[in-house]
Amino acid sequence: MTIQLERSSRTDDPLTLIGRRTPGYSLEAPFYTSREIFDLDVTAIFSEHWLFVAAGAEVSEPGDFVTVDVGPYSVVVVRDDDEEIRAFHNVCRHRGSRILDEDRGSVGNLVCPYHHWTYNVDGRLLHADNQPATFDRSRFGLKPVHVREVAGCVFICLADEPPADFEDVAARIGTYLAPYELARTKVAHQVDIVEAGNWKLVMENNRECYHCDGHPELISAYFPLHGYTAEDVPPRLHRVWERYEKASADLQASCLRQGLPVEGMRELDNRPTGFMVTHAPLDGAGKSYTAGGESVCRKRLGSIADDRFGDLHLHLQPNSWFHMLSDHAVMFSVLPLAPDKSFLRTTWLVHADAVEGVDYDVPTLTAVWSATNAQDSAFVTRTQRGVEDPGYQPGPYSQVEGDVDAFVNWYVARVDAHLSR
Amino acid sequence: MTIQLERSSRTDDPLTLIGRRTPGYSLEAPFYTSREIFDLDVTAIFSEHWLFVAAGAEVSEPGDFVTVDVGPYSVVVVRDDDEEIRAFHNVCRHRGSRILDEDRGSVGNLVCPYHHWTYNVDGRLLHADNQPATFDRSRFGLKPVHVREVAGCVFICLADEPPADFEDVAARIGTYLAPYELARTKVAHQVDIVEAGNWKLVMENNRECYHCDGHPELISAYFPLHGYTAEDVPPRLHRVWERYEKASADLQASCLRQGLPVEGMRELDNRPTGFMVTHAPLDGAGKSYTAGGESVCRKRLGSIADDRFGDLHLHLQPNSWFHMLSDHAVMFSVLPLAPDKSFLRTTWLVHADAVEGVDYDVPTLTAVWSATNAQDSAFVTRTQRGVEDPGYQPGPYSQVEGDVDAFVNWYVARVDAHLSR
């Protein structure tokens, strides 16, 4: 056995690393540790794919904006005067000053604080002092970024030519999301965490429940049948299985009654915009994320007809996942900060008319995922520390880590496609 | 439009970047962000040009010293026993220990605290224990750094052969500075700020008043005519213009009476030691930096005959600027710390005999530039953040940013000269 020290100035080529990957095994260390591959990820993944970055409800009025940092980029997402979503690089066209410092707010025009160059919310340069007669304002509008709002979720793409398959994915996930009417929600709570790990470790951790013993609050909402099929359920879980079968049938019936899809979709690693939708019942009262399965908000979302409507679970490559329940939605967006540092934003949405303290309270609403996020942070931290150790070598995924494998397959294929151009 | 991600491991050659610069536009991002170009700046600019680093009044007595950090260098500036200024690398010739830790102080000899190697303030090694008979002390004196005191301002140059044109510049600016007799001043206050931006952004910010709306305290001392000429002054400012014309005439008359130059000089980008001197009246009482233009110190500097003596403004490439008023002087020195971090020292000087609490008080003396420095820090910070964004591209200077353009032209020419050797 040869122990090879991982050098900070390593020269292994990403294509070489990709070429020698063992299928079904975790990635080699440089994918989680090297600055070169981090830069490649920003370019090949985060600059060339559609990224979920905000709920439409965060920018509901004309002039409302959020700023989003994607690696070294800062992007302004703003609702224009026609109530369309716009996105721009948050950089003045004069000498490059950052225009907006705040995470969110509302503006009339976008005015650079340095020399007062003034832009309309549609990006046009309206005014700049002390210019010669030859100055052509139309050449100095804010640089646009592609942006799409899908069923109340805002996606941006930094590429010149975004992946074309997003239209298809948007239509298909839109069918599932539509009844929740996210455009008629509001942000009840939002939390940002800086994870001490590479963004792919954050995603891989999300893509499996092999570690869910570490999430007592979360798993109490689900049937304790993880990893079993009808054939191998042990006798002690037969009654649970019966309960699960009944709840599944109820959920399917409810979907049919409402004219909504019953089956999920899973196209995680065979397309640029990999995605997965599943719809599963919850245990206990079966309504929401609490120990007993009771609701956490009195107002149901959108046109959902049943409190007992399970968990509509959406995964999107590269950087997001969503849980839609009858009474609230939780959305997660991961963005890269450094090889060993990632940003995770968690957003809880409730019906726009729900009143805090009357229809819901934040601690109850957020209890399960606050606990789960903290537990996952610890897992990500210790994995980052481990893969930085020259003693690390890739290990095999278990039978219940298929979605991790799919995420890694997607990632490897996308980097390969980028480098092979 | 192609959005090109700026990689931390970018390979663009500085000469290539220089070659494709658009005249009249700001520099490309790597000049403000890359470690490679930062290192180049330390070598080509800060190690090969004269740098203003201290007032002579800071080291007025034999044995007085200040230590100055220029990039990775630490330099001791010390007054020797013959009252001459000396400068040395602050590194022991034995095993390299830093000799002096303090920013300033007074010593008899320079003694390394590690093994007590002892040097005279002229740099000679006086003593080292436990040496063999063959040890030749004369080979192990402190390594000298070029140093010049010009009209009470201390300049160092780390090069083996400093730019020869400094003698000419020293003589010419000396004519303007002489009547202020800076050697007979004292430091009333000194403040060090770490700016969150590249040193060139700090300098560029200083070289224009296009952003001076952001400096309400500073501009209240000047006539509000920035950007106008006699031809295009708007009617609402005609009375201000008349006031300005009168003050200008008074200032010129005062200069003539005192036998001092009336005209300024501007050789910012056509020589190694680029510089500019202007002499302009102040508004209101016209005496000093206060809202009403009143003096902030009762003792006039040197042989200045008038309280109303305006602002003698000196710019020196690469790293300093000075404001000389009848009652005090303010000096600014910028030194590079990192691609995105710079050191700014501001020093207020008053007459050596002025008594704090009687002739001046520090809060009043420093109010304008303390506020201005803080405002400029914010501008530099947001510009650094913007130029680090791959969405940044160089933009055009306005008609009132000629000295920024001159600074950048000087910088580019000097780097080019260095690399073309």
Add this chain to the structure above:
Amino acid sequence: MTIQLERSSRTDDPLTLIGRRTPGYSLEAPFYTSREIFDLDVTAIFSEHWLFVAAGAEVSEPGDFVTVDVGPYSVVVVRDDDEEIRAFHNVCRHRGSRILDEDRGSVGNLVCPYHHWTYNVDGRLLHADNQPATFDRSRFGLKPVHVREVAGCVFICLADEPPADFEDVAARIGTYLAPYELARTKVAHQVDIVEAGNWKLVMENNRECYHCDGHPELISAYFPLHGYTAEDVPPRLHRVWERYEKASADLQASCLRQGLPVEGMRELDNRPTGFMVTHAPLDGAGKSYTAGGESVCRKRLGSIADDRFGDLHLHLQPNSWFHMLSDHAVMFSVLPLAPDKSFLRTTWLVHADAVEGVDYDVPTLTAVWSATNAQDSAFVTRTQRGVEDPGYQPGPYSQVEGDVDAFVNWYVARVDAHLSR
């Protein structure tokens, strides 16, 4: 004289630097500052040589473990169920999670907290959930690290093939250490310091007493004759010299009575496992490290027959030194953290049956080396700052820095051997 700026992106080849070293002079700056050479040190020195990392007394019972960080490596040192010392990479074979976070503790099995892969303390994988029938547990045991316990001192070696001369060194130093019976000691105190300097500066500082004027507490225990021989002792020290001669004769007689070696050994730079042993008397009461030379623990170590048994001083390349006295032992281990940051662990051992508050108290036991460590930290910090300055150039060792020279010679030879393979 040419002042060459040290670039962060320097390209000098380590072999070139080694080739041009001036014998008897300190190393060039990159050896203390460059990331490339730091990585080389981790590979060529710390991954290929035996390192002292713990006292056996720290892991006295089955299941007791310590974790040790060597550069990017984390190693678990654990006593197995047969009371043998084992060492493993602290990395799960599944997806690389760090297994143990704690510095020390006791375990039954080694269980990864992420997905509960469970390993025996002998490294075998005992259990992993949800694996296919084809899963071969024997392929996924913890990766072993070479480990040896020598007279109560634990050494590890990360190399596949550790230096073979360690057996010889272990036997020879074992003869000197045996009577102290370190296996029958306990840790009375342990302190970890992060030094703000390269690991070689920490070692070089330890290898000479040229700077011992800076250690008043330490030198008060020794005869003040440092740097003198019988021939050149000055008149004022003749009585000290007589006292020293008497104490030396007493110490030799005591060794002979106990059947222990009288002479030391010095093979610092001519073998992979460089080492030195000396045995010298102490001044005053001559028993231990206190101002008057009195004991600091009432229980003598092992089979030592005399309280007045001087200081058995052991140096090992690359990273450790030891002081063995009749009543306690102090052990030092240096590990690299970054080019400019090192870890120093100091461990005080007393007889296993000694009772705190009765036989010894920690402040008295640790006073001398706590003070000495703090003083040395300051020296290392200022030397690191100095060698980072481009004004640094290597200087000559004095006549009393022979062991520094030997350390550097050893280091250079070992790096050369590694690179020339």
